[in-house]
Amino acid sequence: MVQAVFIDFYGTVVHEDGEVIRKISQEIFDTGKVRDRSEIGAYWWNEFQTAFLSAYGDNFETQRELEYQSLDKTLQYFNSTADAKILSNKMFEHWIKPPIFEESKQFFEMCPVPVYIVSNIDRDDILKAIEFHGLRPMGVFTSEDAKSYKPRKELFEFALRSTGLSAEQVVHIGDSMSSDIKGASSVGINAVWINRSDREVPDGVSSVRNLLEVYDTDYFK
Structure with missing residues (x-):
């Protein structure tokens, strides 16, 4: 044993935070310029993964930093008027409870x-x-x-x-x-x-x- x-x-x-991510994606869809809602999750995940995979050693950044950065880039890409801090806080609230x-x-x-x-x-x-x-x-x-x-x-x-x-x-x-x-x-x-x-x-x-x-x-x- x-x-x-x-x-x-x-x-x-x-x-996991899947339900929170769905709600945030919906808000981006409602406040941005998006043809297909699935584009939001795909773009956001790609931005996060790119930063995530290079974050180690001297280049390390916390999960909170990486999530905020990737979300902010996603809002800009889809021309969303939503507030990145407000949306990211919803995710952080899930992480602690x-x-x-x-x-x-x-x-x-x-x-x-x-x-x-x-x-x-x-x-x-x-x-x-x-x-x-x-x-x-x-x-x-x-x-x-x-x-x-x-x-x-x-x-x-x-x-x-x-x-x-x-x-x-x-x-x-x-x-x-x-x-x-x-x-x-x-x-x-x-x-x-x-x-x-x-x-x-x-x-x-x-x-x-x-x-x-x-x-x-x-x-x-």
């Missing part, structure tokens, strides 16, 4: 080994979210701590160094194939994919539908 669990947070323990998946608290209570949260988020925001839901992880490691975002290896390496654990002693749980599964695998950490939408499972990937099913995998036997 593994000695510890690393676990993603948004999309794995609590809900996100809805939690129903089995998450039970997972933390049942886990026979220490659970460490490893997340692409700013430290202050995730600490508020953890406190809001009364969760008690053994530790929290964020992109802000490592000055790097998953799927880059630095955040996983930072978590391993901080806990004194080797990659073989840990299993990482997350909902993103790229950030969590491929990112953890890049440093030799076994990973379990939380596949809540019953998507097709790639060969060689350990997949479960919810957190409690993780206990049925070989990592806990």
Whole structure:
């Protein structure tokens, strides 16, 4: 059995910000010049990803900074009269009080080994979210701590160094194939994919539908 669990947070323990993003996109559509509403999400995501992938080391910027910058560029591109600060604050409000998946608290209570949260988020925001839901992880490691975002290896390496654990002693749980599964695998950490939408499972990937099913995998036997 593994000695510890690393676990993603948004999309794995609590809900992602998809609903908030839809509402913001609608407001951009209503206040801008847009032919197809789907163009908004595509452009916004591309702007965020471009900045996100280059944000590490000396070029690191926080999630809040990256989200605000990408949203502001999106508003300008679509000639929207909406206020970037007001819209981005809606997203930040979600980050500190996100809805939690129903089995998450039970997972933390049942886990026979220490659970460490490893997340692409700013430290202050995730600490508020953890406190809001009364969760008690053994530790929290964020992109802000490592000055790097998953799927880059630095955040996983930072978590391993901080806990004194080797990659073989840990299993990482997350909902993103790229950030969590491929990112953890890049440093030799076994990973379990939380596949809540019953998507097709790639060969060689350990997949479960919810957190409690993780206990049925070989990592806990």
